[in-house]
Amino acid sequence: MNFIKELKLEDGRVLSNSEEIGEVFANHFHEFFKRGSTQRNDELLAVLPRLVSDRDNEMLVHVPSAEEIKAAVFDLGPSSAPGPDGFPGAFYMYCWEIVRPDVCCGVQNYFREGVVTKELKGVKSLKKFLEDYGQASGQNINLSKSKVFMGRISAARKERLLSVLQILACYFSTKYVGVELLKGRVTKANVLPLLDHFKKKLSSWKGRLLSQAGWVELVRSVIGSIPIYNFSVYYWPATTIVSMERWMSNFIWTGESEKTRAITVKWDTMCKPKNEGGLGIRRLREVNFALLAKFAWAIRSGSSNLAIFIRCRLVNKDGTLKSHVNPSTILTGLKKFWSFVQNEERWVVGSGESIRFWYDRWIGNQSIEELLQPGRIPINLSAKISDFLEDNKWELPQVESRALQSVFNKI
Incomplete structure (x- = not known):
């Protein structure tokens, strides 16, 4: 049996996961064979010879009868390649009396309205x-x-x-609850509208009768919260973070975003908590980090339809992130924090119905797989903690392995 074990991409990355390799091939051929945009040109059509008569055209577009549809179906090769539904011609021939009403109705409606x-x-x-x-x-x-x-x-x-x-x-890009929905990697150009809004907000307060303490409070409580929704899903380019924090610092010292002052306190000092001598302003990059880590945790452990959908789209069966999904705007941010969240997450045992007995970290900060030597536990075990609990008491099996019995003794 032939198969592709590894695939090297144009950017030098090497894929070994079969799902990712399959997705790369699917995307490649879709882009290769997709139809380009067209535009009607009446002058060009006027000089083309007319080979189809009006009578022939009426015959081609008329709604086919049930007999004509049956004849077309039975002309299919019995072992022909399956269509999108996965069924070869033999299926329709053998089950024609069962599927006939739906097939005929669907085909006829397609001729009438363009949809099945x-x-x-x-x-x-x-x-x-x-x-x-x-x-x-x-x-x-x-x-x-x-x-x-x-x-x-x-x-x-x-x-x-x-x-x-x-x-x-609706087409990309568009906005939903304040978040710009994009395709592909987030660039500075993508977040320029929010940067403009951020700067206009600062400019609108220029010259107002506020003390410097008032400027600090505006920056800390109002300006710092403007990009929160976008920070929650996208990893922002470093240049945009630097620009925004420079405007915030300038505004605190001069009341204007572009006006600077020669002698100021370092921005790092200003961003310390008040009990450490700072102003309690949050660093935007740290806010971005924290919100993306929260997002990664929600995707890893959430049971909402959104979490399930994103896991199916971006996560491999072994729990690792796919390295190539095109196009995905959120994948860049998730990649930066997926391993961090995975390494730091811990389980608190309740009913045990959602905790994997062998692989999740529920014994202190380790899993049974980590407590044993690598490779000692198969990768396809599906047992949950609840499978070993009976009336809130442990019912652990008898094992011959001393190492595993030692782990069971810790439990």
Whole structure:
């Protein structure tokens, strides 16, 4: 059996995880074969010979009958390569009487409206659910302020779906609850709008009748909180952090973001706690670090739909982060803190239903796997702590290994 063990990328990185290698190949061929943008040119079309008559065209676009659909299906090779649904031609031939209504209805609706029936029904069901929810709860959803993201589908199909939903299509980049949603790596250009807002906020206070203590409080409590939402998901470029802290320091000493003063206290000293002689201002990079570490912990241990989705998208089965996901804006920040959170996390045993008995760190600051010699525990054990508890008492198995029995004695 042939397989690819490792793959070297253009940037020099070497991938050995099969899931990551597969994703790189999928992305490569998608970009290679994707259709470019087109624009209608009537002058060019006018000089092309007309080979399809009006009668032929009517025949090509008419809605096929059930008999025509059956004939096309039975012309498929029985062992032909499966389509997106995973079923070869033999499946449809053998189960035709069962699948016939759905197949015929879906094909005919595609000729009429450009989408299959199941998809259109799903969109209509979603629209009805939103309406029913608003009537039952009194919390009506403002569709004019809502947005929907579409995948790589045709313009005609997208237009029909949007006409049912009555919601505007949204494209990157856009903003949600104050956070700029982007594709790819976060650059200085991406955060310029927030930097401009940050600077305008400082400029709007220029010349106001505030003491220097008032300027300090504005910087500490108001200005320092402006980038919080963005800091929670993105790792900010160092140049933007330096610029923002320079403006904050200038404002404290002069009341203006661009005006400097020759003799000042060092910024590091100003950022110390008040009981250590500082002003209690938080360093922006440290805030960014803390919030991203919190985000990494939420993804590692959370049970929300968002946490589950991101784990499926960015995390390998062994708990490590994927090294290549394109495009991912949040992956850069998670990479910087994933190992840190993993090494520092500890479990407090309760029911034990969510703690892996062999691999999680619940014995002090170590796991059973770490207490034993490397390689002594297989990598595919699935037991939880709750599997060894009976009426809140330990029910540990008898083992022949002295090292493992020593670990059990500690428990």
